[in-house]
Amino acid sequence: MIEINEVTKILGDREVLKNITLGVTKGTIFGLIGENGAGKTTLIKCLTGIYLPDQGRVRIGEQEVFDNPAVKARIGYVADQNHCFPGMKVKELIRFYRLSYSSFSEERFQSLNQVFQLDLNKRLKQLSKGMKMRLALGLNLSIQPEVLVLDEPTSGLDPIVKREVTNLLLQEVEERDTTIFISSHHLSDLERICDNIAIIQEGQIQYVNSLEGMKRNIKKLQVVFQEEPPQDLKDWPEVLAMEKLGRVHYLITKEYSREFEEKLKGCRLMFLEEVDLSLEDMFIYAAGEGLKNGKVLV
């Protein structure tokens, strides 16, 4: 459904996106995670046709997105900043969307608004950050998009609405087979809903996998050696990061396998146990510890 092919984008003198290639299958939820300034928002702006990539192409349903209203009519976009048209009333913005998107459903908006509780007569400047986010979500779900692109959609939302929103997204995929591309810092939210995850770092995709595949491959192992561990353990290709707490060594592996386990056991182990990693842990090790050790998740 979404094809991002060798996309490069330069902003000022900085290459913000470096030869990015990604594919997203129809009816799935794809999560993009990365540190601040990693290039998430720039990638999303290329994906939604706001920016024209300097190299490469972005296609949705086999059509170029940039300056193509036919494709854009099928995309919903919820930006991380929604401080636009401050003087406009909510009901005026609804009318603007209704005139812009032939697929806009007022009934759908009304039913969503039972959750979001927006006052239609308020001006946008009177809305809080969370309210603006609810409005953007409501409007973009009401256009019944084929592709929904969300940049930090849960920021500013209270936990109850956040839960409602993630449920709505899951419902959207289930009922309408919508493809969702989502970037977020709230990794626990992504973990709950995403089928696939990509980690972006310094403008490059470091890792792409299904969430299941990620959990299968990236593991934390708690290990106690009978004697000293091998000198080169940190340099093993499977080891992404290593920590030591007393006699216990914590190894983060990016390629967990039986062979690796056997290899470790060959180093005279007293104890070995797998510890489950959350998506947040995986990201921290990939972005923080991995890089510190000069290692990447590829």
Next chain:
Amino acid sequence: MAKYWSKALFYNERRNGFWASAFLTGLLVKTPLIDMISNLNHLKDAYERGLLTGSDWGRWFGEMLLLGNGGMLIVALIIVGWLVLYQFRDSRQEAAGDLMASMPFTRRQIIFTKWVTGVMAIAVPFVVIFLLLTVFYWVNTEWISTPFRLLPQWATLYFLFLACFYSFMFFVQTVMGHPGIASVIGVICTMIPWYLLSAIPVILRQLLGLNYGDAALLDGIERLGEYTVWTRWVRPRYEYLFPDWTTHQLIYTHYGLKVISMVAVIVLFYWLAQQAYAKNPLEKNGKLLMFRFLEPVLIWGFAVCLGMLIVFLFGLGYGSGFFGLVLYLVAGTAIGYWLAKKAVLYYQG
């Protein structure tokens, strides 16, 4: 038409257009309509008291319409400048600009709908005032000796003049990323042809030790400068009438040529704006310039203009001599270059 026009975009633009139209209508109702009503009341009063003498008092309508609105023109230009600024204010902010760019509109639709809304906002007040003045003219025809044709001529010429200014400012907004600075630079740019054509001959004459009349080329350039005082385009002339050649009336000279020229200017700047906007890299919204190739134009343009201004302020009339003038010119240009470079670096990020 849908290829160019979007009802949704018009809905979004209508607010700015409405307010500009309302202010412009208010302005035109004050000057000339209310001023004329007031003047007519004075005339009637003078007539009743037997104070109306001479045969040419009936020309007041034409004179008030064609001559008595210098202040009105300045206010109208400010309203038009404000309209363009507000039309681009939202779309040059990251959030609104990105939202619009992600929605199902082509850039051609965005720019065309914006421009047409602006031109309509200028046209509607002139249609309204034309209709009101037409009624006023025919109701009070015994008090007016001006031919009616001057009224549509006036309305058309003023509308086209404001539409020219609007289209030029609109074009400037499409090549710059910061609407406020674009407004200031746009206004300055309208004066640059006059400034250069008037200043260059004066400075060159001083540098070469010539007097007015010594160099036909320099005199010609200076005279050409007078034609770049744009308000000349809407200024009427007195026509002295046969047989006594003392009776005169106001007319517009070269009216057809002026109309055609202004329409050409409007079309040209709209076309340039559309071309520029189609190539706008939206990541430069909020920056000074949308295109890098314009940086040296802005820097050197500012530097040279400031250099010449320094010569005017400190060099001419103080007996500075050839080397003194060159020194002022070079120093002013260098300061201008430094300032402009700093500004470009600051705003381009």
